[in-house]
Amino acid sequence: MKVKDTLNLGKTAFPMRGNLPNREPDFQKDWEENHVYQQRQKLNQGRPAFVLHDGPPFANGDIHMGHALNKISKDIISRYHAMAGYYSPYVPGWDTHGLPIEQQLAKQGIKRKEMAMADYRELCRQFAMKEIDRQRTEFKRLGVAGDWDHPYITLLPEFEAAEVRVFGEMAEKGYIYHGLKPVYWSWSSESTLAEAEVEYKDVKSPSIYVAFQVKDGKGILDDDTALIIWTTTPWTIPANRGIAVNPKFEYSQVAVDGKKYVVASEMLNRVAEDLGWDAPEVLKTFKGVDMDNMVARHPLYDRDSLVMNANHVTLDAGTGLVHTAPGHGEDDYNVGVRYGLPVESVVDAKGYMNENAPGFEGVFYDDANKMVTEQLTAKGALLKLDFFTHSYPHDWRTKKPVIYRATTQWFASVASFRDQILDQIEKVNFTPSWGKTRLYNMIRDRGDWVISRQRAWGVPLPIFYAEDGTPILEKETIDHVADLFGQYGSNVWFEREAKDLLPEGYTHPGSPNGEFTKETDIMDVWFDSGSSWAGCLKGRDDLAYPASLYLEGSDQYRGWFNSSLITSVAVNGVAPYKGILSQGFTLDSKGQKMSKSLGNVIAPEKVEKQYGAEIIRLWVASVDSSSDVRVSMDNFAQTSEAYRKIRNTMRFMLANTTDFDAAKDTVAWDNLGDVDRYMLVRLNQVVRDAHADYVKYDFSSVEKVISAYLVNDLSAFYLDFAKDVVYIEAADSLKRRRMQTVMYQALVALTQMLTPILPHTMEEIWPFLNRQEDYAFLSDMPEARTIDGEDDILNRWHAFMDFRSDVAKALEEARDAKLIGKSMEAKVTVYPTQQLADLLASLGDSDVMQMLIVSGFSQAAVGTAAPAEALTFKDGAVLVEHADGDVCERCRMTRTDVGTDDAFPTLCARCAAIVRDNFPEAVAEGLESKQSK
Numbered sequence: 001m002k003v004k005d006t007l008n009l010g011k012t013a014f015p016m017r018g019n020l021p022n023r024e025p026d027f028q029k030d031w032e033e034n035h036v037y038q039q040r041q042k043l044n045q046g047r048p049a050f051v052l053h054d055g056p057p058f059a060n061g062d063i064h065m066g067h068a069l070n071k072i073s074k075d076i077i078s079r080y081h082a083m084a085g086y087y088s089p090y091v092p093g094w095d096t097h098g099l100p101i102e103q104q105l106a107k108q109g110i111k112r113k114e115m116a117m118a119d120y121r122e123l124c125r126q127f128a129m130k131e132i133d134r135q136r137t138e139f140k141r142l143g144v145a146g147d148w149d150h151p152y153i154t155l156l157p158e159f160e161a162a163e164v165r166v167f168g169e170m171a172e173k174g175y176i177y178h179g180l181k182p183v184y185w186s187w188s189s190e191s192t193l194a195e196a197e198v199e200y201k202d203v204k205s206p207s208i209y210v211a212f213q214v215k216d217g218k219g220i221l222d223d224d225t226a227l228i229i230w231t232t233t234p235w236t237i238p239a240n241r242g243i244a245v246n247p248k249f250e251y252s253q254v255a256v257d258g259k260k261y262v263v264a265s266e267m268l269n270r271v272a273e274d275l276g277w278d279a280p281e282v283l284k285t286f287k288g289v290d291m292d293n294m295v296a297r298h299p300l301y302d303r304d305s306l307v308m309n310a311n312h313v314t315l316d317a318g319t320g321l322v323h324t325a326p327g328h329g330e331d332d333y334n335v336g337v338r339y340g341l342p343v344e345s346v347v348d349a350k351g352y353m354n355e356n357a358p359g360f361e362g363v364f365y366d367d368a369n370k371m372v373t374e375q376l377t378a379k380g381a382l383l384k385l386d387f388f389t390h391s392y393p394h395d396w397r398t399k400k401p402v403i404y405r406a407t408t409q410w411f412a413s414v415a416s417f418r419d420q421i422l423d424q425i426e427k428v429n430f431t432p433s434w435g436k437t438r439l440y441n442m443i444r445d446r447g448d449w450v451i452s453r454q455r456a457w458g459v460p461l462p463i464f465y466a467e468d469g470t471p472i473l474e475k476e477t478i479d480h481v482a483d484l485f486g487q488y489g490s491n492v493w494f495e496r497e498a499k500d501l502l503p504e505g506y507t508h509p510g511s512p513n514g515e516f517t518k519e520t521d522i523m524d525v526w527f528d529s530g531s532s533w534a535g536c537l538k539g540r541d542d543l544a545y546p547a548s549l550y551l552e553g554s555d556q557y558r559g560w561f562n563s564s565l566i567t568s569v570a571v572n573g574v575a576p577y578k579g580i581l582s583q584g585f586t587l588d589s590k591g592q593k594m595s596k597s598l599g600n601v602i603a604p605e606k607v608e609k610q611y612g613a614e615i616i617r618l619w620v621a622s623v624d625s626s627s628d629v630r631v632s633m634d635n636f637a638q639t640s641e642a643y644r645k646i647r648n649t650m651r652f653m654l655a656n657t658t659d660f661d662a663a664k665d666t667v668a669w670d671n672l673g674d675v676d677r678y679m680l681v682r683l684n685q686v687v688r689d690a691h692a693d694y695v696k697y698d699f700s701s702v703e704k705v706i707s708a709y710l711v712n713d714l715s716a717f718y719l720d721f722a723k724d725v726v727y728i729e730a731a732d733s734l735k736r737r738r739m740q741t742v743m744y745q746a747l748v749a750l751t752q753m754l755t756p757i758l759p760h761t762m763e764e765i766w767p768f769l770n771r772q773e774d775y776a777f778l779s780d781m782p783e784a785r786t787i788d789g790e791d792d793i794l795n796r797w798h799a800f801m802d803f804r805s806d807v808a809k810a811l812e813e814a815r816d817a818k819l820i821g822k823s824m825e826a827k828v829t830v831y832p833t834q835q836l837a838d839l840l841a842s843l844g845d846s847d848v849m850q851m852l853i854v855s856g857f858s859q860a861a862v863g864t865a866a867p868a869e870a871l872t873f874k875d876g877a878v879l880v881e882h883a884d885g886d887v888c889e890r891c892r893m894t895r896t897d898v899g900t901d902d903a904f905p906t907l908c909a910r911c912a913a914i915v916r917d918n919f920p921e922a923v924a925e926g927l928e929s930k931q932s933k
Contacts, residue, residue: 001926001928010652024141027763031763050087051089058100091542092144094128095528118494129155152540157487159535164459170570174413176451180408182329183406208373210228210383212243215296218294236325239327240323243308244309246288249266271319312335429578449524468510526563554585586629660744678796686749686750687749710750803839803840811880825855826882828878830879831860
């Protein structure tokens with residue numbers, strides 16, 4: 001019989017290598033075929049609900065690392081809550097309308113204006129559905145569990161119908177109106193844009209100082225005086241109808257080189273410096289309120305420019321007198337309407353100057369800047385032209401600059417119920433907490449929401465017009481349209497005439513002949529996704545409204561979080577979510593935003609093929625995603641190493657519990673050794689802390705607390721000296737069963753706690769644990785329990801771990817001095833303080849020598865002087881010597897009692913006794929020794 005045959009060498013079929021790229025699809029296929037997600041939902045029916053509502057990604061293109069961060073985070077949260085006892089369904093969604101799909105069709109050579117609208121929209125639908133199938137496959141490959149066969153999709157008839165009903169209820173409350181107002185206009189898209197569709201980039205712009213000659217100074221200013229304005233948009237000068245001044249500011253009339261000008265007194269020095277004035281003479285000062293209704297001459301046209309009082313005028317830049325074009329700015333519009341000025345745009349839908357700008361018709365607005373400054377120079381009105389770089393709004397789809405342009409649009413009035421929205425924000429839980437301030441300020445400061453778009457691919461505005469032009473927004477007509485959309489889809493709007501879309505027998509006083517027309521604009525896509533609480537949460541029996549959580553990138557404070565809040569409060573008076581969790585963006589290793597054009601994108605597919613989706617998931621769980629996250633292939637290589645440590649530690653415990661039957665071999669708490677109880681107390685801490693961190697969506701802390709237990713408490717300590725027990729002691733010995741009890745309970749708890757993060761690996765482990773549930777995901781999370789004396793256990797063993805670190809340092813110095821090789825060659829003598837002596841005495845039956853993995857351990861009496869060669873620490877001194885004796889062939893310890901049993905000359909007394917008691921054949925036949933070969 002060989003010596004190794006007397007050892008309990010752990011063996012397991014659980015492989016050392018995960019082979020994740022090849023194995024993960026097998027697990028995913030198994031989950032799908034056995035409806036594991038559905039089984040979990042069925043188990044939790046009737047329990048308290050936790051519903052994370054999916055913010056719909058746009059159905060266009062392959063997913064990127066930002067998608068992976070988002071979807072895996074949602075999966076971790078939903079899986080955790082399901083295993084923690086909540087009914088937590090996850091219904092994925094897709095945003096499917098909008099300009100990007102129209103652009104993709106244009107790239108394919110499809111010309112929208114040369115096709116029937118319904119036919120064109122059908123091509124858009126087909127494109128979107130194809131992209132959904134592609135993205136769905138990619139999301140599922142990440143291991144995300146959900147109702148993938150029944151997602152919510154914004155182009156589906158039932159969703160469109162729900163959206164129209166949201167619009168109808170807002171209209172019924174008077175929140176929808178038609179008006180001519182300046183809005184963000186994208187000439188590159190030929191459509192209005194919402195604030196959420198605008199991003200800012202630095203551009204170089206002209207800045208000009210222009211003189212407006214006074215025509216009527218109200219007895220304060222002579223007509224030989226000019227009012228000076230400053231603007232960065234020379235092309236809007238043809239649209240000028242007035243000049244705004246702040247009623248509270250002081251203004252100065254100054255004389256310079258024989259001419260008179262007016263600027264705000266506080267801005268005089270800056271203006272003088274810019275214009276090169278040498279010691280301007282102040283002739284008089286007066287308040288802005290005194291300038292109200294003065295009249296100046298337009299510098300290019302034969303018309304007046306009215307001076308108006310307005311509080312939006314500041315002294316941040318310029319002259320304190322603001323050029324006002326009511327058709328090209330929100331503040332301009334507001335003050336212009338108040339003073340009865342005409343609201344007109346000088347630019348058409350494509351960005352070209354129109355008939356309202358005589359002399360510039362047909363010129364692209366940006367090109368008009370130069371022409372306007374040339375004409376101002378010719379008129380003697382241009383005081384200075386300069387250029388500067390500043391942040392300017394751009395269309396976030398086309399990346400082209402946008403302009404403010406007055407058009408007749410449909411609006412949702414935010415002002416009408418703004419206070420109610422702000423009240424609801426106070427009731428929402430925000431993670432991170434600064435999100436509350438951000439969303440609050442955005443709602444507080446935002447203007448009314450322009451919801452109409454001049455595009456083809458979207459949900460039509462369900463509005464009819466009577467013969468006299470009266471818009472019809474009646475509950476009867478809108479509900480009927482919603483019913484039609486629910487039955488046929490919104491394409492019916494383009495397939496039928498207006499009369500065929502109205503309720504049967506419908507009449508209106510504005511259409512005596514029964515003639516009606518229909519709106520051609522579509523709804524803003526943010527109205528689509530912002531209605532998902534109605535089209536998904538309230539539209540399905542398996543979900544709940546309001547949702548427990550919305551989770552998206554931090555850009556959605558101005559997007560989905562914002563639009564969802566407005567529509568939900570408008571209709572129901574409540575926020576659609578109880579909590580908001582926002583994440584940063586994924587950046588490359590240099591901190592740059594990932595972009596295909598820059599070539600710095602890492603596709604999840606690349607990582608899956610090289611490392612597996614588990615590595616992406618573990619990376620997601622390990623980073624702080626509350627702010628922007630840098631990512632590179634090096635990150636995944638490092639994460640792969642962290643995964644290997646987790647897998648190998650779990651594998652070691654599996655291998656050493658293969659002969660452990662939890663039902664009959666588990667050792668009760670009172671019969672465990674002190675160190676075993678300590679490890680279970682630490683496990684209990686890990687469970688408690690991980691629960692708390694999961695609830696806070698702090699995945700990185702979950703990963704850290706579990707990894708620290710696996711790597712530090714288990715691998716580097718308990719499992720390190722466990723080999724001298726689980727390998728060496730008799731298979732059914734109490735000491736071995738104690739350690740197996742700890743390993744098994746740790747395996748079960750850690751497998752369950754890690755399932756939300758590493759579902760493939762934990763499901764691979766689960767069958768080896770012989771639990772009653774078929775899948776780890778179908779088990780419930782372990783619960784932390786109250787343990788009597790927990791604090792005392794932790795304090796004593798934390799102190800021991802400090803002592804162990806001191807011994808490790810002493811062993812390392814002895815190794816460097818060539819006194820010993822492995823620690824098992826060492827004998828350690830401790831010269832303790834009273835505190836250390838008391839600590840060591842308190843460890844009960846714990847074998848200190850075994851835990852230190854040395855072959856000899858002794859403790860001198862307190863007060864005994866340590867020899868000079870001993871290392872001194874806070875709690876005493878440690879002397880390391882080479883242990884006396886020979887190496888036992890079985891346990892590898894250096895013992896003085898090797899060979900004391902004549903039957904086993906190469907074994908120590910301990911090992912000889914174990915073999916004699918458990919292997920009678922070895923007594924009869926003898927052991928085949930390496931030394932005998």
